[in-house]
Amino acid sequence: MARITGRYDRKTVGEEQVAAFLPHPLPPADPPLELDGRARELLRAAEHALSRLELAGEVVPSVEWFIYAFVRKEAVVSSQIEGTQATLVDLLNFEAGAQPEPQSVIEVQEVCNYLDALTYARKQLHRKDGLPLSVRLLNETHRRLMTGVRGADKAPGEIRRSQNWIGGTRPGNAVYVPPPPHEVPRLLGELEKYLHANDTLPPLVRAGLAHVQFETVHPYLDGNGRLGRLLVTLVLEEWKLLSQPLLYLSLFFKRRREDYYRVLNRVRTEGDWEGWTAFFLEGVATIAEEAVQGARELFALVSRDRARALAAGKASVVASRLFEELPRHPVVTIAGAVRLLATTKPTAAKAIALLEEVGVLAETTGRRRDRTFSYTKYLDHLRVGTELE
Helix, strand or coil: CCCCCEEEEEEEECCEEEEEEEECCCCCCCCCCCCCHHHHHHHHHHHHHHHHHHHHHHHCCCHHHHHHHHHHHHHHHHHHHCCCCCCHHHHHHHHCCCCCCHHHHHHHHHHHHHHHHHHHHHHHHHCCCCCCCCHHHHHHHHHHHHCCCCCCCCCCCCCCCCCCCECCCCHHHCCECCCCHHHHHHHHHHHHHHHCCCCCCCHHHHHHHHHHHHHHHCCCCCCHHHHHHHHHHHHHHHCCCCCCCCCCCHHHHHHCHHHHHHHHHHHHHHCCHHHHHHHHHHHHHHHHHHHHHHHHHHHHHHHHHHHHHHHCCCCCHHHHHHHHHCCCCCEECHHHHHHHHCCCHHHHHHHHHHHHHCCCCEECCCCCCCCCEECHHHHHHHCCCCCCC
């Protein structure tokens, strides 16, 4: 039996027929979403991988290392899916105080906005007096996501009041036309209710459904893709599937971009919630396992390099302190080291020189002044998948 997942609002604009799609509320019905044997196997694999990732975060000495790294990886890749040309190295150089090329300032700022938006939303959800998982929280998160970057002129933080579309040059030749603006508040309200409703479907499946519904409603004039993927991160934490944002799921969507858009669209055109669910669960399992392996490799690398740095004949307390900062600041300048260590410029320079001498840091600018130093082996692990295609 074919499933109808919504209806079309058909209007004539000029001489063209425009069919805007209005999704039915979640969960899928007529028939309900069915988890067959393969889907349940994928679900078990995804849940097991998330449990392993949660455990990996608990057993390492500093989960903040991995939160720092993985959140930035997610921010960069999610932004790249929408066309942003900044890389992880661009972001880390910027955070270290290095000035990006003029043409890339906005690109890097878009990624920084993603980090600010996620930090804001998580703080709200953790505070007793903070905003709950709601349309209002999404609006405020969207405002932070879009302020001061491309799309800043498209009503950041406000539900759209005009028709948007995906693909094509106008609604009449678009690949997909989301709901008319007057329907968006109702549809978002239904999504908010679903996020707080009791449902017999597994939470991980529901997180995937919520992402599709948000993307289908496409409630803002810009930034919908990034916010829709950020919503998955918030839901996983809010529903206690992860205690920290350690899953960079956008990397799977970037690798399988054509499949990502295809299975999203098949939900609207063919009612194929099962196909989307299988794709989503495969992505969670794949990236969670890679994140577990990545956490192990990063921790092992840091442990080896710490031992080598401490064994150096010229080892100092300040150099040791700087080394411990590197997983959260893998790109540093002398001025940045002064701030991190609350020390003098000569002392910071000596600490950097020692870590450079033992092969932990490498100078990356080739300049005599305003030099930047990178923990290159750490970055080589972390940057996988974040370079531009």
